[in-house]
Amino acid sequence: MTTRAPRRLPSKDIKASIRQRIADGGWQPGMKLPSERELVQQFGCARMTVHHALRELEDEGLIERRQGSGSYVARLHPISNVLRVRDIHEEIAERGHLHVTRVLSVAREKAGAEVAAAMRLRKGSTVFHVRLVHLENGVAIQLEDRHVNPALAPGFMARDFTQVTPSHVLFEHAPLTEAEQVVEAVLADAEQARALEVPAGSALLRVSRRTVSQGAVASVARLYHPGTRYRLIGHFSV
Template identity: 45%
Template sequence: MGGRSRNAVALLDRPERKSAGPVPHYRRIKEHIVRHIEAGEWRAGDQVPSESTLVKQLKVSRMTVNRALRELTHEGLLVRVQGTGTFVAERRPLFNLVELRNIAEEIASRGQRHSAKVELLRSEKASADVARELGLAPGATIYHSLLVHFADGMPLQVEDRFVNPATAPGYLEADFTTVTPNEFLMRAAPATEVEHIVEAAMPDARARRLLKMADGEPCLRLRRRTWSGNVIVSAATLLHPGHAFRFATRFSHRADGTSKRQFL
């Protein structure tokens, strides 16, 4: 991999536009590493040159290299393993937490192929807990679906969803390998209100198997309820492997009372 960095010193000496001012060396080192990753020369799991190697190649201090690697690690592009080295991180999709987007669209927007496998799709009687979530009486008939969503063939989400049948006629006949439950429900009963609860959790044996997770690995659990008017349409639990998934949203509030939302 070292042979790919022959022009590293030239990178650091490259003149910048006067209006931008001089760019600190640590930022140029970051750009150098990011350029290799984006070009596909350093792929997920590849070890990047050591601090000592980068110091020699780029003619900068160890402190400068350390800062660049530390910031890229914080930003999720690199993973540093104590006593082993620094590696290119697996791509971790950022999913919009506030917007109610179709997971198939989210995956496609990142240049990956979405597919889904239906593990369960049936009518059943609501338990007391599920009935309470849906605002129905215990024992009421509900629809229950369980799907695994994949990105480029890798399991990314287990979707366990309970649906109020009155809001979704035809739900049990839908082909959820070609249309997601989210997309179906948004057509049948467009959401006017959404509740999200995100927490870290240990998956049960079934979810661990479906997501191909290692023993002891935690997951991110998103609990979502949607309303259409005053009626609760569905209550879903969405499980994601913690090593390959994250949510991030940033808000800023201005003095004039308006707000700006930025997805990280």
């Protein structure tokens, strides 16, 4: 009778498994990961394979390895200033991390009653509608659902949103003169959960933002963030 050798996972599968645990919120930012010895037992692989996977995750900015202490989930929380409207690409780049945009849909459509009212347009007016997922070091941190006024950004639909963000395009064509936003906690529906790679019913932070340029509404956006991966910070001085 022969004894079957234990299954050996390649480092890319170990990386994927650890990445998914972080994305699902099972391993929170700042949390210490199991030791290399424990991961070897968990995955049934060589210690060098685990070491290689952790080193690559560290290079990608998803974990931090501390000499003599172990590995920890990196703090990937995007930090937005409540009193400023910023391009998410700039925020991520400032942290030295990689920003990637996944385009879900880009469409020209007729504004429904709710969108038309928010944008101060007639119901049925043509608006641009984009839905995007922003990732930081491969982890989904924001679902952007935005309607744009074509009169203020006529070339909007021609842009490649994997290369430039809607915010950047709007800053170019419709300089911000006024903004208002509401921040609230919501639960992820099935579609939002799928886009953000979190379980349905997870807590999300929703930022509803309307931007105005020279008296005209430029865009209305609903920005959804996994509650475990985002925080808002505001600052003001007298």
